[in-house]
Amino acid sequence: MSIPERLGKYRIVEVLGSGAMGVVYRALDPDIQREVAVKTLLRGADGAPASGVSLAERFRNEAQAGGRLQHPGIVAVFDYGRDEGTAFIAMEYVAGHTLSRYLRQAALGELTIADDDVLSIVGQLLEALHHAHEQGVWHRDIKPSNLIMTRQGKIKVTDFGIARIQSAELTQVASLVGTPMYMAPEQFRGKAIDRRVDLYASGVVLYQLLTGQLPFTGEPESLMYKVVHEPLTLPSQLPGLQRLRPYDAVLAKALAKEPADRYADALEFRDALVAVVGRMHNAAVSDATVTALLPAMPRAPGPGGGTTSGPPPTHFSDTDLSQAEASLARHLGPLARVLVRRGARETADLPGLYTWLAAQVTDAGARSALLVLRDQTLGSQATGTGRAGAPSTQGSSLAGGVALASAFAPTQRLGPPPAATSPPVSATLRDAAQRLLAQQLGPIAAVVVKRAAAAEPHRAGFLERLVQAVDDPTARSRLAEALARLPD
Secondary structure, three states: OOOOOEEOOEEEEEEEEEOOOOEEEEEEEOOOOEEEEEEEEOOOOOOOOOOOOOHHHHHHHHHHHHHOOOOOOEOOEEEEEEEOOEEEEEEEOOOEEEHHHHHHHHHOOOOOOOHHHHHHHHHHHHHHHHHHHHOOEEOOOOOHHHEEEEOOOOEEEOOOOOOEEOOOOHHHOOOOOOOHHHOOHHHHHOOOOOOHHHHHHHHHHHHHHHHOOOOOOOOHHHHHHHHHHOOOOOHHHOOOOHHHHHHHHHHHHHOOOOHHHOOOOHHHHHHHHHHHHOOOOOOOOOHHHHOOOOOOOOOOEOHHHOEOOOOOOOOOOHHHHHHHHHHHHHHHOOHHHHHHHHHHHHOOOHHHHHHHHHHHOOOHHHHHHHHHHHHHHHHHHHOOEOHHHOEOOOOOOOOOHHHHHHHOOOOOOOOOOHHHHOOEOOHHHHHHHHHHHHHHHHHHHHHHHHHHHHHOOEHHHHHHHHHHOOOOHHHHHHHHHHHHOOOO
């Protein structure tokens, strides 16, 4: 994937993130010297829609929904356009982390989100939603990965891709869209929806922040049944959480099965929380919570409490592996870590690692980037220098000099082609992968798995496609780790 110099008038600075559907860049608006985030929809990503709404329509809908909203708690949309067939949205650049990253660290026991901060997060969210609802926009996919916490402790709502705009025809098609764990009962039933689906999802977020777990979980079919039929387990009924009893009535109303039994609007929900604590929520989340994230997020724990990918092999430096992972991540996302760690255990040196990785991936841009890095490494070794012109040392993973450069000549393919190194996709693998993916995508996981298996008959490419189907970076990382553990 080549990085464009410009999109429209915006000068591209760097890649902020990428997924199966598009890329987000940090860019500069040259007219007013303002940093912006430019979100693109990849050409060719807009295939036949499973939900009745094409990705191009959803993308344009995101621009239209965000463009009519002007609130400090909502990521502002500045512009929508096309550049040589690439659709893009220019929006407010927000420095911060998604709430899902904070929740993950809390789940690992490395962060405690104080009740005051929970109230600030949800209070800010509800005020932002009230503005959106007053403008006739319903988000319909409120969840932690769509909430950004800035460095100043402010919450900003983002991603209005499946928003419902009153009077717009687009979102009349197929109401079963969203993230299953945060969807209201009427969304599962296919009934008419209104702003109260956002209030329900906000209630799920509040429940998750207070208790550390979701109110309903399970495989798609059982999850749907629970959301529609089973009574809510109130927070104080959970082991060790009797202190949360004051929130029981608030959450019982927010998560009511019938929309008429929920709060009428977002401010009524907020005021109910104010009544519980006896004061208005703080205007910003505390510095202690905002700055709690470590520079690098820890990997998800594996069975027995260890890490799934294990420590890096000692014959590679952390810098070597980080460079390989960074190069691959822009194409493959979280699966890059899994592949790099596996390749490091099967190869003896950095050029061999790059060649092994190139043989595993089906993405042409990723393969090209890896082979360029391999050739650059070989050139450095042939001249007796390492990165940045520094002399190579015997302790480096680049040991070997000219002899190694000859053995790994650019014209020589090292290692077998992808089909030979990656086993075919078995029915067992498909079924297990579908169960994992359904936790993120719901029933549509079956369609995604079927298409991935048809396009990629071998394990590595198949799993790569499944990971790219999940937008949330934290969820993608967890899925990549879980998929890598599946037996062939």
